[in-house]
Amino acid sequence: MSRAHDHLIERLERILGPGGVFHRPADLLVYEYDGSVEGAVDTAAPVAVALPTTTEQVAAIVRLANEFDLPVTPRGAGTGLSGGAVAQRGGIVVALTRMDRILEIDPEDRTALVEPGVINLELSEATIPGGHFFAPDPSSQKACTVGGNVAENSGGPHCLKYGVTTNHVLGLEVVLPDGRVVWTGGRAGHAPGYDLTGALVGSEGMLGIVTKALVRLTPNPEATLVELAAFPDVESASLAVSRIIAAGIVPAALELMDNLTIQAVEPAYHAGYPMDAGAVLLAELDGIAEDVRAEGEDVAVLCRETGATSVRVASEKPERDLLWKGRKMALAAMGRLTPNYYLHDTVVPRTKLPAALRRVAEVATEYDLPIANVLHAGDGNLHPLILFDRRQPGAVERVLHASHELLHSCVELGGALSGEHGIGTEKRAALTLVFSADDLAAMAGIKNSFDPKSCFNPEKLFPAGYRCGEVRALRAQALAQKLGIYAM
Numbered sequence: 298m299s300r301a302h303d304h305l306i307e308r309l310e311r312i313l314g315p316g317g318v319f320h321r322p323a324d325l326l327v328y329e330y331d332g333s334v335e336g337a338v339d340t341a342a343p344v345a346v347a348l349p350t351t352t353e354q355v356a357a358i359v360r361l362a363n364e365f366d367l368p369v370t371p372r373g374a375g376t377g378l379s380g381g382a383v384a385q386r387g388g389i390v391v392a393l394t395r396m397d398r399i400l401e402i403d404p405e406d407r408t409a410l411v412e413p414g415v416i417n418l419e420l421s422e423a424t425i426p427g428g429h430f431f432a433p434d435p436s437s438q439k440a441c442t443v444g445g446n447v448a449e450n451s452g453g454p455h456c457l458k459y460g461v462t463t464n465h466v467l468g469l470e471v472v473l474p475d476g477r478v479v480w481t482g483g484r485a486g487h488a489p490g491y492d493l494t495g496a497l498v499g500s501e502g503m504l505g506i507v508t509k510a511l512v513r514l515t516p517n518p519e520a521t522l523v524e525l526a527a528f529p530d531v532e533s534a535s536l537a538v539s540r541i542i543a544a545g546i547v548p549a550a551l552e553l554m555d556n557l558t559i560q561a562v563e564p565a566y567h568a569g570y571p572m573d574a575g576a577v578l579l580a581e582l583d584g585i586a587e588d589v590r591a592e593g594e595d596v597a598v599l600c601r602e603t604g605a606t607s608v609r610v611a612s613e614k615p616e617r618d619l620l621w622k623g624r625k626m627a628l629a630a631m632g633r634l635t636p637n638y639y640l641h642d643t644v645v646p647r648t649k650l651p652a653a654l655r656r657v658a659e660v661a662t663e664y665d666l667p668i669a670n671v672l673h674a675g676d677g678n679l680h681p682l683i684l685f686d687r688r689q690p691g692a693v694e695r696v697l698h699a700s701h702e703l704l705h706s707c708v709e710l711g712g713a714l715s716g717e718h719g720i721g722t723e724k725r726a727a728l729t730l731v732f733s734a735d736d737l738a739a740m741a742g743i744k745n746s747f748d749p750k751s752c753f754n755p756e757k758l759f760p761a762g763y764r765c766g767e768v769r770a771l772r773a774q775a776l777a778q779k780l781g782i783y784a785m
């Protein structure tokens with residue numbers, strides 16, 4: 298190792314103590330990855346991983362990175378699915394997992410002040426006994442951190458009714474790329490001036506490091522009901538989704554799973570999903586007891602009208618939990634069907650779900666790849682799971698082509714590139730499918746004003762070749778795309 302490297306490690310250890318810095322190759326190995334499929338995103342090793350426990354330490358690390366002219370990549374639990382936490386250009390990974398304290402729960406104000414490394418589910422578990430929960434509930438909620446949720450603007454099954462992370466963040470303490478510490482937003486509601494909290498949520502760790510989050514808590518509902526409707530196929534199930542929403546009912550969650558998913562889940566968890574169903578719809582209704590009962594009846598009628606062969610109602614918690622276990626563990630159950638899967642994430646207008654699912658089936662046939670479907674259907678958010686075995690020659694390439702095809706199809710249907718997993722490195726090349734060069738230049742302006750040296754989580758989000766303030770490359774790419782010579 299060079300003297301500069303040794304000097305950097307020594308300075309980091311002065312800030313964090315010897316246990317707060319990883320720098321040996323074996324220790325760094327795990328930080329080369331996040332939850333993404335290798336091949337869909339590149340892996341990359343940082344020079345060092347810093348594990349701070351205070352905001353002051355985070356600020357000192359960032360100032361040190363500036364001094365050494367090194368990039369900085371924030372990292373939570375590393376469950377991200379778009380390569381966001383991978384240190385694409387090396388430098389220092391700042392892992393926030395040791396900043397994991399819930400600093401304050403205020404039931405009267407319905408807020409909690411937390412450090413970024415708090416695990417999503419642990420926040421809800423800490424607040425539920427006091428009458429509240431933290432509504433954003435990614436399926437990874439047993440592992441992912443609030444800091445990661447903020448950076449990715451994460452969603453989850455219950456975000457249909459309650460909104461995604463941005464709807465639950467009131468304020469943020471942030472270490473900026475030059476090492477200054479600022480607060481955005483706060484308890485007082487809509488403060489005048491630019492909405493910096495809004496800009497930071499979903500910014501994928503490119504504008505600053507979140508060191509505290511003031512989040513909104515949601516009151517526990519008086520009553521909850523879960524219904525499991527079985528359909529002959531995914532199209533009739535997705536038609537039911539549109540009808541339910543069109544009837545003015547907003548379920549707390551509305552999740553769809555296809556037959557292939559049921560084949561994986563049911564033998565593993567015995568959730569009670571009919572094995573012969575083409576698809577099941579899991580609808581959760583919550584709120585005032587009478588409303589929940591009435592809406593539950595309406596949902597059952599709408600499901601039957603659109604072809605449901607059975608509707609099962611679960612009002613008791615153990616039965617509800619079992620139905621949910623099947624959904625929440627669906628990805629884990631895929632191991633029964635395949636050694637590897639690529640979890641795709643796109644979103645289309647709800648009414649386009651039947652067309653999008655038809656296209657998924659066509660792509661599965663065209664590429665000879667089984668694709669299971671798990672959907673946050675109420676939001677039009679598709680998660681096709683492309684099943685494969687990476688040991689087979691050419692399998693990864695086939696999966697990437699199929700995935701590219703799916704992305705294009707959803708965009709053509711009026712959809713977006715990602716429903717909730719972010720862009721990271723996984724989809725940066727595809728950004729020009731939906732944004733013009735001027736759109737991207739406007740976004741680049743925001744990045745540039747926070748991070749003029751472009752050293753915070755570089756090579757993410759914006760298409761390759763982009764540098765701060767430089768939009769020529771983007772224009773060239775947009776032109777190439779128009780001419781049909783754009784390659785992902």
Ligand SMILES: Cc1cc2nc3c(=O)[nH]c(=O)nc-3n(C[C@H](O)[C@H](O)[C@H](O)COP(=O)(O)OP(=O)(O)OC[C@H]3O[C@@H](n4cnc5c(N)ncnc54)[C@H](O)[C@@H]3O)c2cc1C
Nearest residue numbers: 373374375376377381436442444445448451452502507717
């Ligand atoms: C099985 C599985 C299921 C999933 N289900 C869902 C789902 O239902 N909904 C959903 O939205 N996502 C889902 N995800 C994706 C992922 O869990 C979320 O994006 C999650 O919010 C990432 O949190 P993390 O702590 O793991 O962040 P990481 O993966 O460590 O980082 C993600 C991004 O956030 C940035 N970041 C992390 N912490 C900070 C911080 N303190 N300050 C600034 N930037 C930071 C990183 O730089 C990176 O860009 C799933 C993932 C898996 C593996």
